Amino acid sequence: MELKKNIEDGGIQTQTKLAYPKCIFFIISNEVCERFNFYGIRTILYLYMTDKLKLDPNTATVQFHAFSMFVYFTSIFGGILSDVWLGRYRTILSLSIVYAVGSLLISIVAIPSINISATGALYVGLAFIAIGSGGIKPCVSVFAGDQFKLPEQSAELDTFFSWFYFAINLSVLISSFLTPFLRENVHCFGENDCYSLAFAVPAFLMIISIVFLIIGKHWYTMKPPSGNILFQIMKCITNAILVKIRLWGGDSREHFLDYSIEKYGQQLVDDTKMLLEIVLIFVPMPLFWSLFDQIGSRWVEQATKMNGNIGWYKILPDQMQMLNPFLDLAFIPTMDFWIYPILNKFGIRSQLQKLAIGGFFGVISFAASAMVQWQVEVKPDEVHILWQIPQYVFISLGEILFTIPALLFAYEKSPDSIKSLVQALLWLTSAFGSAIVALIASINYFNSLTYEFLLFSVLMLIDIIVFMILAARFQRREKSLTV
Template sequence: MAESPAAAQSNKFPAQIPFIIGNEACERFSFYGMRNILTVFLIDYLLRNAVPENGLREAQAKSLMHTFMAGVYFFPLIGGYLADRFFGKYRTILWLSLVYCAGHACLAMFENNATGFYTGLALIAVGSGGIKPCVAAMVGDQFNESNSHLVKKVFAIFYWTINFGSFFASLSIPWLLKNVGPSVAFGIPGVLMFLATLIFWAGRKHYVLVPPTGENPHSFLKVVASAFKHRQPGQASWLDGAKARHPAEAVEGVKAVFRVSGLMLPFVPFFWMLFDQKASTWVVQARSMDPHIGPVTFQPSQMQFINPMLVMLLIPFLTAVVYPLFQRSGWELTPLRRMPLGLVFGAVSFIIAGFFQVAMEGGSTLNIAWQILPYVVLTLGEILMSTTGLEFAYTQAPREMKGTIQSVWLVTNTLANVAVAIAAALNVFSGSGQFFFYAGMALVAAVGMALVARRYVVRDYYQVAAPVPTEERSAAGVTPSSA
């Protein structure tokens, strides 16, 4: 497959972009469709006979769901490594998409077989997680200096597509589970994933293919290992010992990764502990609520449609109105202020949901529409933390270490889901107590992050020159670095 020529007109998207966007729309529908019904399916179907006691069954379902999500956010590290070092993005995406399809097939076929169903979840975690870092990066690969000004626009479309797929999946698939059954409810996302793979394959003759880099002698791990081996007393930083074997730029890049990690790893997981429970704890809560809103009866899992809908509405509003308003008032909402504030909003959303739970435990019956309020607050927290945090982390490391920073960001989500899975498996907290427990931890993390952020010295790394075309980089022997 040869590289496609640059777009004839710089104000037009490359011809291959619709294939990637179409792939993403179908794949996101398939993922969110199956994930959003997973907790309810486990409680009402798969675990009903194996775990008769309802409270224990809910706890086990929650643990399984978060174990699955931990895998989804761990396997991007493997997929990105395979793509960068050995197979390239196109082949990695195509092959792992077939694994992804096989996983969906297992869910549809083994609704009454725990071993077969869990095998399907494992395959989806490998497939979905493995392609996650490759698809977005492949979008960027399709642009060159003649149309680079369109990159920001295409990523906005890309992000919108993710939420568009999630929105319709959240509305439709829970209804199918209730009214048609698990085989169809899991089968339709599988059909969409097969369609996503077909669309991606159909664009094979048009893609710009950046070859894998192979082994990098100055990767993050190699620099760290060298620093440990050659550390000496009296050095300004223990990483300076690596300068004997590695360029100063590589060592400075590793220092940047540790600076960002010191801000992210201790605190960001506490936000994901809250956010990802909208697909577990909040769904369980919705099962105890009155599902009727006017003439419409909502399934507990359907309420998750609020999040992608609000993301599509609130990001433009915050960017165009709220952030400029704070800037004009003299107190700019910088990234280092937004992220701790995102943790606060996440905590407040759980406090609100916790009071709902207290009311229901006291005998009140609440309408499911009350969940709209904590969803609004949580989504504001997501925008302040997630969209801000990833962009901020990306700017704080040089080009050679941006892949490593992406890995650090994904690890925060993996750690969060592992922690929630363990807590649920041990049934440490139940009822309203779990809401206030997680909210309290998030508030402590918000204070800690705000204090660390005050001492953090911002150092932005932006690309100051146009990227060298792939063929020239290869001829010069220049390859990007990654962990």
């Protein structure tokens, strides 16, 4: 620790600067390996479904997004498990083991000579991965946040979330390149590709992630679970509604939850108020994730009908996804060191303002992808795959301005007792985003992807306007809420 001494009014004031928590290394290493596993599998999953399982593109799209939806739905399970019973560390550890089992199962069933149903075993493996990945998702960032002492280290915490996301994207970049490379260039079991190896490498990294988590146990700050806080919140809301109905037209209060103050106390009522305000902000978020999630499905489908030759090398359709983490790695420090200070000068400082800007970049990205798709449908296999770069640039800018501020907003505004639950609700918006894509793909209303991309662009524009209205409302109401 470093001591700073300031002389004020003739006296000496000693202020202690807290050391940066060293255990963060183990948490980031755990997350990096886990993300390598998830995105390594996810990058080649769509083509595995179409190439090996012989699913048609629409069916593969629906099942790909159904998997993503299941992953983020199970985040609620992880958040409740963490906040109510096991605590964050034990939740992450136990569900990581489930996660590793699912990853190993997928790599084994991808071996052609294995005499079991590849489709059925794949779904079982994906179910294990969804439970594990989704379950730990709301816990890891909160567990990392627990290692900082607030408010003394609030600046360090803000910086941590940016670099945490930077480390994740470095891992995603490597996995997005490596797993398609292994799939295409390694030949095994008498076939011209090697999906089993491409799935096995991420599975091995998942096991390493568990090792990193366990090694750091001695240094972690572990906060105990808060008990049945979720059920208390539900009872608080139910009681307030019943009391309000019983006193209809009589006792008038500023907020309907104030009717529960006598029974549940001011603190729980205030926490519940803030939770409801946060949830309302989350409502428009699914549409952005429905755009972002199509990087792994519709944009791969688009790339399969484009020319990937660059002379000495042919860019594979599923390798274009690596542009996203590559751009993220460039944009994160750019945002922190240059863009955010400039935005601050124009009064754009809040996380919700940054989220709104990120949504507008999503609008532009799908307008750009529609323009590319129109050319692809006119001249199939002739349009160069590098024309996808603009849409990746815009969606990546949107992701940085959407994801990191969303994580910070959810952590900073949520009451201590339900931080994992609030993070779970944030990731649940991604589940609904995947559901939107799966629904539109299953309806198969459009004969052209051009119109489908344009639809998403217009919907996102409407959605972000609604978000801005809700964000302005939240900032007005926040002043009257106590967390």
